[in-house]
Amino acid sequence: MRFAAELHLTIPGADPGVTPNDSGLPGLAVVKEIVGALLTWGLVACVAGLVVSVIIWAVARQQGNYGYASGGKTGVLVSAGGALLIGGANAIVAFFSGLGGQI
Known part of the structure; x- marks a missing residue:
């Protein structure tokens, strides 16, 4: 029990002093470009999903197919939420x- 008490007292005060930096690994600029491209592709996919969902919603509502109209509404919300995120x-x-830095 004595060891556990000592361990409990020493760990909360220990700060390794590690912080994020831009010079830690080579190729960080390339990774940032790739992630930026993925963001662009994601937004384009959200726009396409929104357009298709609105078309499905409108046509299904006009034809009286409320199941597909509900799916179109869900697609609109998912596309808008994806674009927001x-x-x-x-x-x-x-x-x-x-x-996390305040913990």
Whole structure:
């Protein structure tokens, strides 16, 4: 029990002093370009999903097919939510990174 008590007292005060940096690994600029391209592709996919979902929603509603109309509505919401999350990815990560630094 004595060892556990000593371990408990020493770990919370230990700070390794590690912080993110831009010079730690080579190729960081390439990785940033790839992630930026993935963000672009994701937004393009959200626009395409939104357009297709609105068309399905409108046509299904006009034809009285409420099952497909409901699916179209769901597609609109999913596409809009995806665009919101992709567009805000940097802000979301920065927010939670800042919270994690306060722990």
